[in-house]
Amino acid sequence: MLAWAGLVLACLFWAGNALVARAFSDAIPPFSLAFWRWSVALALLMPFVAVPLWRHREQLRRAGWRLWLLAALGISGYNCFLYSAAHSTVALNLTLVNTCLPLALFLGSGLLLGEWPGRRAWLGIGVATLGLLWLIGRGDWRVLAGLSFNPGDLLMLLAVFDWALYTLLLRRWSGLLQGVPGLVQLGALILLGVPLLLPLYLLELAGGARFAPSPENLVAIGYTALCASLVAYFLWNHGTRVVGAARAALSNYLMPVFTALLGWLLLGEGLQPYHWSGGALIFAGLLLASRPARS
Template sequence: MNRFRNFGLFVALAALWGTAFVAISAGLRHFPPVLFAALRYDVAGVIMLVYAVYAVDRWRPRGRDEWAVVTVGAVLLIAAYHAFLFVGQQNTTAAAAAILVSLSPVLTTGFARALMPSDALSAVGVVGVLLGLVGVVVIAQPDPSNLFSEDVIAKLLIFCAAASFALGGVLTRRFDSDLPIETMEAWSMIGGALLMHVVSLAIREPIDPSAWTHPEALGALAYLAIVASAIGFLLYFDLLERLGAVEINMVSYVAPVFAAVVGWLYLGEVVDATTFVGFGLIAVGFVIVKRRALREELVHLGRWRE
């Protein structure tokens, strides 16, 4: 019964996070990108902090290491990741953005091997990382005669988002901290939102006053802040404890399916064959990089069935 429950929650999380990319594209019709991302985490951060106060013993970081973890989370996992993602997604489809972000688990392994001497990357693992990067190039389809086209720049920005998230995930592991993940996420969201507000003000993003009353704009913001972020992370915390990091990473490879289908239905976005090929290369790269962990999960699943 637990397996069926976990499967249902896994699919629900993939649906929430996949359709979040569609909500981003819809909201970007009305809000400037960095401000839109900041507003999302203004709301989500407060909700997560209230949940942390309710659910865990320590709702506030203590000591230098715990605040350092929150700082890394605020700068890389929230601010840099979402600023790059929202700016880039102005000029590409929701599905392409979701697929490029799915490179994060592969990049996480690459950064971990580079920054943590104990995690030496094998030759086969290097092949997996390189295959994932080739997938990015296939999706971006750079034209040598026009390397700075809007579409290519947009996809490179989303690649930077995935790299920021991966680097942030690795750096948080370097600190000796027992800070509950709920507390870390809540304070990182609040800090990241503040940073993005500063950036938005610094670059003087223009905003159409009608956005504050437009149903699509407000609906996209509410969906991202409450459904995709607050509810999505609650599902993530639950599944992380039940499934572990390897299985939960597979959400990144199911979410693009929901992004593609809903993006087509709601936004009329069409995903070309080249994007699917790039997705396949990224997915194969993930399997190669995580081959040992995936093998262990399959063995565990086989024992459970027996």
């Protein structure tokens, strides 16, 4: 249950991250936000993991290219796709495209890991998907038929498959880092991921895209660095190892629910009946899929 609680909390922080990405899309360029998010996260984490990183250096070195690939997918690629998509598509479409993630992980877990979910898990994903579509459609199925898409949605789709591959490989290669504490693993990934973001950031600067170091912008970067990066990634990585990639992915259905709640609390956006009914279906599907099968 602690692993599931951590996954839910991670999704809450990532819902906040989505709000930040949309709210500051005109103020902070996407690669700048990604680079400074992880640079600040690395600065916050290093005092706690520098010595353990050195102690586990041989085990990390043996992970070799696999660690670099995980960093490229989970630290660099996903965030660049997500923040770029936030500049060019609406929030509703971001949420709709994100529904591909649990299905991608369900299929990927079976094909790559041999971990085919049981019937109860498939039923849970069906119930949660209905709840999410009801939420996106604002309680009217005809709204879904009228949705329009743009090139930014392709970036979000790439982000979804990027994150799915990161999660599956993290699970598949977990044995390589067995015995290395979770925070140390995260520190290693960030340490490799920041240099991969640097060329994109410099390219953005060369194109004249900059942001002002205003208090609001710095708070936004601080939130993404601490909550959406360090805390959320640690909880996600731990939850994936404990409950499996496919079942962990079901927690992503909570993100639009949390986004609606945060919009109500922070932006004064009203909650409608379809928010409650859609959220209830999502929670029901998550509970159904997370319950262990009877022996």
